[in-house]
Structures are given as structure tokens and as C-alpha cells.
Amino acid sequence: MRILHTSDWHLGRIFHGIYLTGDQDHVLQQFIQLAGEVRPDVILITGDIYDRSVPPTEAIKLLDEVLSRILMNYKVPIILITGNHDSPDRLGFGARLLAMQGLHLIGQLTDRLKPIVIHDSFGPVYFCPAPYVEPPLVRERLLAPDAVNHEQAMLSLIQHLSAPIPEGVRRVILAHAFAAGGEESESERPLTVGGSGTVSASLFQPFNYAALGHLHQPQEVGSEHVRYAGSLLKYSFSEASHRKSVTLVEMDGAGKTAFETISLTPRRDVRRLEGYFTDILAGPKNGESRDDYIMVTLRDTGPIMDAIGKLREVYPNVLHLERPCLTAGGELRGPGADHRRLSEAELFSSFFEQVTGTPLSGDQNKAFAETLEQFYRREREVRA
Amino acid sequence: MRILHTSDWHLGRIFHGIYLTGDQDHVLQQFIQLAGEVRPDVILITGDIYDRSVPPTEAIKLLDEVLSRILMNYKVPIILITGNHDSPDRLGFGARLLAMQGLHLIGQLTDRLKPIVIHDSFGPVYFCPAPYVEPPLVRERLLAPDAVNHEQAMLSLIQHLSAPIPEGVRRVILAHAFAAGGEESESERPLTVGGSGTVSASLFQPFNYAALGHLHQPQEVGSEHVRYAGSLLKYSFSEASHRKSVTLVEMDGAGKTAFETISLTPRRDVRRLEGYFTDILAGPKNGESRDDYIMVTLRDTGPIMDAIGKLREVYPNVLHLERPCLTAGGELRGPGADHRRLSEAELFSSFFEQVTGTPLSGDQNKAFAETLEQFYRREREVRA
Structure with missing residues (x-):
């Protein structure tokens, strides 16, 4: 079984005031091509498809385009779970009909949620979709009174999803969650405000592959077969050093897995430059693009007239400028106060x-944390 | 060919502060049952499916439920065009994949828009979908410089859609438009502000059946086979006397049509009561429901303490109270000033x-009319 795993597309994302839809389109065209080349048996997309519950129409059109082309040109089935940024109801329109075309949109939690079975020459593989859901919803919908936190909620979900799988049969989980030990960046929204929200990576151990979404850095957590595919693009300057990729998984008849990460080339990279004004104005080195999204940190201490304007003559997409020397000791406490x-x-x-x-x-x-969580919950429009 | 024609569902509508989703659900369950009983060859839904471009999630779930159940249980193909209240992009998600399951969502205008062909024992019938579109979009997308108003735009659309139809073959048009001569009510949003926005009913004459949407009163315009199905429910008190229905069309091999209108029973009717306070407090007559949505017009001239509170003890869903005697001659000029x-x-x-x-x-x-139209256009998110 050949599995292509990708995650956290965040379609409709705005990065320092810039809509990234064009950049996302650029990379997703490569993704479509990749799907045509590697011809996986299934594509897994593990949440945060959109950046918010009511995405802009360009984002909807882009997702429609990508999924339709893959399904119509290559007939590769797609399993997609919703993340903490998505609205299960909005993404779920037409889900039952679309499933007959091989597009499995899984967002709604009901007690009828069950694995999707896909066969290869060795037999069936059970794919267990665990979309992002709040613990209270798990308590209610799965009649699981123990689901008092994210850890217990995931456990209940896994038990529910695993129940119909015969002993010894290969199984894969798709989950949108913060597995303890995983490395965060600055562009994920916390799953619980002020709380932990993490789940033990060991919960995913019994699966032959755990396709995780939420953390934006591609990484394994605990063991090689428990993996975040990472986000489609760099969504904050803290991710400048990430190597974004999609994960190609080969699973043999015994359920043993081998991995390959495949980079897609962004239209513009996200980079940080630090140095003196005149040095930075000298422009990009060989092999670097002046069109990248740039954050500049200036070491200069003296005044510079219209620094950002001059920088943009060399790097048109300078999105953020920091001058730590000017603010250190002053009222602003340096970059930490950003x-x-x-x-x-x-x-x-x-x-x-x-x-x-x-x-x-x-x-x-505590009161603030609860209010904020209620707000996010309402925004996601998950209703009991 | 047996055709079931319905229109203007306006899912997500708010009526005097009340969400009508429950009422719409009630009637649509009957619609599903009706589809199972009459087993049409096709169902036509002619626009204003939702009440606004970003509908509430309950409305999305209800539409998903209705369309999925009809398609999965009865395999009746559905052709649905968007109206001036809908967002073509939002409703269009998954359209190409859903079409393979028999659900034709037509909102986007492109030069590839073409008829959907459905066969009966006499041969093919060409269904021409003309979703609501603004004249500028028709000019651009169909390269039709003459489409300067709604009349000309509809003509261009009809010419474009008719081009691939062989001579002498049966044809049906679905359009969301204001056909001149049709009777308006108070709950349609005008297609152009301060302009005419109408199209000649004669444009639809060459079709064997014209399934129209936009006007909320079920009616024929000009001739028997050019018909509005009317809205799903009464969406204003001005429609209290309407008989809402869906239209069942039987077309023979020669393209001749016969009609039947079928009423669905609303959970609550929309009614107007006029009279003296004490008479109205006497309550409903035999066969009338006290749960209907009621507008009361009181003839009394003297003061009445908490009139609406007392009326609601008898009619819990009194939504509007008018006292024309109190306001006539005063600063308010009677009901006209509502x-x-x-x-x-x-x-x-x-x-x-x-x-x-x-x-x-x-x-x-003129400036205000143009601004308002721009606003509506943006709201519909139709972009060139």
C-alpha cells in the first residue's frame, strides 16, 4: 500500500497582510503532478485544510480544483479529516455522495463514524479517521463519560474506530492532535487555551502508520511510524528553517512501513535576514531569490530614513522589519515584545x-482561557 | 419525461427574527417523500437555494441531507442553478464530482457551460441551466458585448446554451430571472436596484418547458409552459394568501407538457388577522392552528396594555402587530410607513x-442605486 500523506494546507491563510492563495496554488499544482507520478493507493490529508471555518471563496475554488483533478484524472481515493481550524459542517457538504467518488470528507463525529477500508494485493487496510473534536462532543456523541480531556477523548475515539477492525489486520490512523513531545512553531493555534491539549504519542503506537496533522514542522513523534507531514508552506517566520514536504509511505503486506519525504518548491520562500543595512542592501547571494517573503533584522543603531522602503527596492516582499538595538532598554523590550x-x-x-x-x-x-475557548468553539461551529 | 420543479427554498431564512430552518426541514421531508412517490426522471431547483451567500451551517446540513437522501434512495438526478441570493463558488464545491452522482450544481458561468442531457423512452431532453448572473459577467465570460442589461444577457445565455442542441429535439430551460409580467411579492430581493432587471417572457417560449425561479408566487407567465414554481414557504405576510406548491410536469415524446401543482403542508401557516382585540382573543376558528405565524391588525382606537403579550397567550407565534388607527394622521402614516x-x-x-x-x-x-448594486454583487462574490 502506497500512501501519500499531507496536512495543514491552511487555504485562505493571510501572512503579514498577504493572501497566500496564489502561493498555495503554486505548490498544490506540484502536488497534483506528484500524485500523478507516484500513483499512491490513497491520499491522506490530516486537517486544517482551510485557515478558518468560513474560508474565502478563492480557497474553496482551489480545494475543489485540487481534489477534483486528482480524483478525476488519477482516481486516487482521498481521505480528509477536519482540523481545529475547519468547520465540519461546511466542509461536509455532499460528503455521502462524494464518498461514492472516492472523496472521503470526515468532520462530523457521530457514533456511525467508522474506518474506511482500502485494499491492496495483500488484503485490506483499515483507515481510521479521527477529526479534531472537543472532549465534550466525544462524551456526548460516543457516550464516553471518561473523555474529560484531549487524551481521554482520543482514547475513546481510537477505541470506537478500532472496534470493527479484525485482529491482525493492517490499520492506519489519521488524527489532528498535538502529540506530546512534538515540536511546535508559531503558526499553530493551541488546541486548548492555557491547558495542555496534548495526547500521548503512545496512543498511536498500535497502528501501522499514524498520519498526524496540527504541528507544522514535518517530524516523527516517539517512533518512526508516528508522523506529522507538516504544513504545506511556511506560515510564520519562526518556520524559516523548516524543510516542508509531503510524506510518501510504503507499507508491505505485514504492515511494515518505509518513508520518503518529498519537497515541493514554493513560489516564494520565507526567509530571515539579519545584518547591517548596507550589507543587506547588497542584495541576494547566488541562488537566493529577491522575491522571497523576507523578515529583516537590522543591527544598525543609528537612524535610517525609510528603511523598509529602501529594503523593498531590493527585496520587494519584505514583510517585517525589526531593529532590536533601537528598542532594547527602551519602552519596548526588543523582539520579545513583538x-x-x-x-x-x-x-x-x-x-x-x-x-x-x-x-x-x-x-x-482561568476565566479568560475559558471564554477564549468558548469563542474558538463557536467559531468552529461544532454544536452538540 | 416526468419533471418535478421547485424553487426559492431560501434555506437559512430569518422571518421576523425567527430562524425558519425547522419549518423548512418539515416541508422538505415531505418533498423527499413526494420524490419517492412520483419518481420523477429529474428534479429541477431554480435558484435561491440559500437565503444568503454565506448560509448558516444548519442550512448547509439541511440541503446536504435533502439532496443526499433523494439521490441515494431514489437515484433521481437533480439539476440546481444558483439564484441572486446564492454564492456560486460556495455552492459549487465538489460540483464536478457530484455531477457523476447525478447532482448537477450549476452556478459558475464559463464558456463551457452546456446543457445536461437526460433520456426517456422517446429520446433525449436537453436541460439548459441559466443561473443568475450579472450582465457584466455575461459580457466577459461569453464574449457577448451586447449583454448590456438582463434582457440581453439572458438572450446571450440562451443562445450559448441552445447552440449544441440538435434541431427538433426537446429542450427545457432553468432560469433565475424576473420575467416581465410576473407578479412580485415582498420577499424577493430586486435583481437591479432602481432599474428594471426584467427579461421578456417570450425569450422562454421556444422551450418545451421553462422552469423559472425568483418570484415567490407560483404562476405561469405569458403561457402555460413558462412557469414559476414559487417559494418553498411563505416568506412575508404579503404572501399570506399564496398557495405554495411544487410543480409536476409531464412531457410527452413531442414535447407537449401537462402540469399539476402539489402542495406541501407547512409546520405553521403564515396568516394575517384583522379585527377588534376582544374578537381576536377569542382564538382560532375550527381548523385553524393557534401555532401559525400571525400578523395582527387591530381596529381598536383606545389604549391596550401589553397587547402583544396578551395576543401571544392565544397565538404564541404572533410576530407582528399593527394598529393603523393609532398612527393614521400622526407622525407615522399608517401601515404604509412600516x-x-x-x-x-x-x-x-x-x-x-x-x-x-x-x-x-x-x-x-443613481449613485445610491449603483452603490447598493455593487454591495449585492460583492455579497454574492461573483467576480470577473
Whole structure:
């Protein structure tokens, strides 16, 4: 069984004010071509397809285009689970009819959720889709009173999904979750605000392959066959050093797996430049593109007139400029005070302290975290 | 060929503050059953499926449920065009794949738009889908410079769609348009603000059947085979006397058609009551339901404490109360001044006059009409 695993496309994403749909289109055209070349038996997409529950129409058209072309040209079945950014109801339109065409959109949690079975010459493989769901929904829909946190909720989901699988048969799980031990970057939205939200990577051990989504860095967690495919593109400057890729998995008849990561070439890379103004103005080195999305950190201490304007004459897509020397010791405390790097909880706590003069108490912190979670939950429109 | 024609479902509609999804569900369950009983060769849905371009998730789930059940249980193909309330991009997700399952979602205008051919024992019938589109889009996408207004745009669309149909073969058009001579009610949004927006009914004459959407009153326009199916439910109190229905069309081998209108029973009717307070408090007559959505017009002149509260003890769903005697001659000019019955243009012109003391000039009126149209166009997210 040949499996192509990709994740966290975040279609409709806005990066420092720029819509990335064109960049996403560029990479996804390569993905379509790749699917035609490697001809996998199945494609797995493990959540955060869209960047928000009501995506812009360009994002909807792009997803439609990519999935339709793969299915119509190559007849490769696709299994897609929703992540914490997606709306299960919106993505789920037509799901039952689309499944007959080989497009399995899995977002809704019901007690009828079950594995999708795909055969190769060695027999069946059971693919268990575990879309992102909040623990209260698992308690209600699967009648699982123990699902009080993400760990227990995932356990209940796995038990439910595994029940119909015969002993000794190959099994793959698709999950959108934060596996403990995985490495975060700055562009994932936390699964719970102020809480842990993690699940043990060991939960995924019994599967022959665990296709994970949520963390944006491609990585294995705990063991080689428990893997994040990582995001489609670099979605924050903290990911500048990531090597984004999709994962090609070959599984033999005994369920043993081998892996290959395949890079796709972005239209523009995301890079950080640090140095003195005049050096940076000298422009890109051989092999570097001046069109990349650039964050510049200047070491200069003196005044520079219209620094960003001049930088953009050399690098038209400079999106962010930092001058740590100017702000260190001043009222801004250097790059650490960049509000774009703070979580909602940190932002609010800093605002609260500035306004009231006292830090947030534990209870207040908790109240804020709960409110924020409710807000995200509503935004995802997951209703009981 | 047996055709079931329905239109203007407006899923997600809010009626005087009440979400109608439950009422729409109630009637659509009957529609599913009807489809199973009459077993049409095709179902036509002629636009305004949703009430707005970004519908609430309940509306999406309901549409998914209805279409999936009809297709999966009865295998009746469905052709659905978008109306002026729908977003072609959002409704179009998965369209190419869904078409293979018999669900034809037609919203996008491209030069590849063509008839859908369905056969009966007499041979093929060509179904020409003409979704709601603005004239500028027709000019651009069909390279039709003459499409300067809705009339010309529809003509271009019809010519484009008819081109591949062989001479003498039966043809049906689906259109979402305001055919001149048709009777409006208060719940359709005008197709052009301050303009005509109408198209000649004679454009539809050459078809063996014209399945129209937009007007909410079931009616024929000009001749028997050019018909509005009307809306799913009564969507304003001005429609209290309408008889809502779906249309069953039987077409013979020569393309001659016979019609039957079939009523579905709403969970709650929409009714108007007029009279004296004490008489209305006496309650419903035999055969009338106290649960209907009610608008009450009171003839009393004296003061009545908490009239609506007392009326709701008898009719829990009184949604609107009018007391024309109290307002006649006063600052309000009676029911005519009810802002809910004014168009956006009338509302704005009255507001403008109140604030500035002078009426809108012709130019100002035109500027407002253009702005409003732009707004609607953006809302529909139809982009060139």
C-alpha cells in the first residue's frame, strides 16, 4: 500500500497582510503532478485544510480544483479529516455522495463514524479517521463519560474506530492532535487555551502508520511510524528553517512501513535576514531569490530614513522589519515584545496589567482561557 | 419525461427574527417523500437555494441531507442553478464530482457551460441551466458585448446554451430571472436596484418547458409552459394568501407538457388577522392552528396594555402587530410607513430627506442605486 500523506494546507491563510492563495496554488499544482507520478493507493490529508471555518471563496475554488483533478484524472481515493481550524459542517457538504467518488470528507463525529477500508494485493487496510473534536462532543456523541480531556477523548475515539477492525489486520490512523513531545512553531493555534491539549504519542503506537496533522514542522513523534507531514508552506517566520514536504509511505503486506519525504518548491520562500543595512542592501547571494517573503533584522543603531522602503527596492516582499538595538532598554523590550509572537493569553494578560496595574489572578486567567475557548468553539461551529 | 420543479427554498431564512430552518426541514421531508412517490426522471431547483451567500451551517446540513437522501434512495438526478441570493463558488464545491452522482450544481458561468442531457423512452431532453448572473459577467465570460442589461444577457445565455442542441429535439430551460409580467411579492430581493432587471417572457417560449425561479408566487407567465414554481414557504405576510406548491410536469415524446401543482403542508401557516382585540382573543376558528405565524391588525382606537403579550397567550407565534388607527394622521402614516415594507432605496431616500431636508436628486438616487448594486454583487462574490 502506497500512501501519500499531507496536512495543514491552511487555504485562505493571510501572512503579514498577504493572501497566500496564489502561493498555495503554486505548490498544490506540484502536488497534483506528484500524485500523478507516484500513483499512491490513497491520499491522506490530516486537517486544517482551510485557515478558518468560513474560508474565502478563492480557497474553496482551489480545494475543489485540487481534489477534483486528482480524483478525476488519477482516481486516487482521498481521505480528509477536519482540523481545529475547519468547520465540519461546511466542509461536509455532499460528503455521502462524494464518498461514492472516492472523496472521503470526515468532520462530523457521530457514533456511525467508522474506518474506511482500502485494499491492496495483500488484503485490506483499515483507515481510521479521527477529526479534531472537543472532549465534550466525544462524551456526548460516543457516550464516553471518561473523555474529560484531549487524551481521554482520543482514547475513546481510537477505541470506537478500532472496534470493527479484525485482529491482525493492517490499520492506519489519521488524527489532528498535538502529540506530546512534538515540536511546535508559531503558526499553530493551541488546541486548548492555557491547558495542555496534548495526547500521548503512545496512543498511536498500535497502528501501522499514524498520519498526524496540527504541528507544522514535518517530524516523527516517539517512533518512526508516528508522523506529522507538516504544513504545506511556511506560515510564520519562526518556520524559516523548516524543510516542508509531503510524506510518501510504503507499507508491505505485514504492515511494515518505509518513508520518503518529498519537497515541493514554493513560489516564494520565507526567509530571515539579519545584518547591517548596507550589507543587506547588497542584495541576494547566488541562488537566493529577491522575491522571497523576507523578515529583516537590522543591527544598525543609528537612524535610517525609510528603511523598509529602501529594503523593498531590493527585496520587494519584505514583510517585517525589526531593529532590536533601537528598542532594547527602551519602552519596548526588543523582539520579545513583538505582539505577533504573543499568544492571545499573553496579549490579554499584558493588556490587563497595563490597564489595571495588577497582574491577572489565577481565577481571572482561568476565566479568560475559558471564554477564549468558548469563542474558538463557536467559531468552529461544532454544536452538540 | 416526468419533471418535478421547485424553487426559492431560501434555506437559512430569518422571518421576523425567527430562524425558519425547522419549518423548512418539515416541508422538505415531505418533498423527499413526494420524490419517492412520483419518481420523477429529474428534479429541477431554480435558484435561491440559500437565503444568503454565506448560509448558516444548519442550512448547509439541511440541503446536504435533502439532496443526499433523494439521490441515494431514489437515484433521481437533480439539476440546481444558483439564484441572486446564492454564492456560486460556495455552492459549487465538489460540483464536478457530484455531477457523476447525478447532482448537477450549476452556478459558475464559463464558456463551457452546456446543457445536461437526460433520456426517456422517446429520446433525449436537453436541460439548459441559466443561473443568475450579472450582465457584466455575461459580457466577459461569453464574449457577448451586447449583454448590456438582463434582457440581453439572458438572450446571450440562451443562445450559448441552445447552440449544441440538435434541431427538433426537446429542450427545457432553468432560469433565475424576473420575467416581465410576473407578479412580485415582498420577499424577493430586486435583481437591479432602481432599474428594471426584467427579461421578456417570450425569450422562454421556444422551450418545451421553462422552469423559472425568483418570484415567490407560483404562476405561469405569458403561457402555460413558462412557469414559476414559487417559494418553498411563505416568506412575508404579503404572501399570506399564496398557495405554495411544487410543480409536476409531464412531457410527452413531442414535447407537449401537462402540469399539476402539489402542495406541501407547512409546520405553521403564515396568516394575517384583522379585527377588534376582544374578537381576536377569542382564538382560532375550527381548523385553524393557534401555532401559525400571525400578523395582527387591530381596529381598536383606545389604549391596550401589553397587547402583544396578551395576543401571544392565544397565538404564541404572533410576530407582528399593527394598529393603523393609532398612527393614521400622526407622525407615522399608517401601515404604509412600516419600514419592513420599504425597499432599501425607499428607506434611504426617506432617511436622506429627514436628515437634509431636501429630497434625493436624480444623480444622488443613481449613485445610491449603483452603490447598493455593487454591495449585492460583492455579497454574492461573483467576480470577473
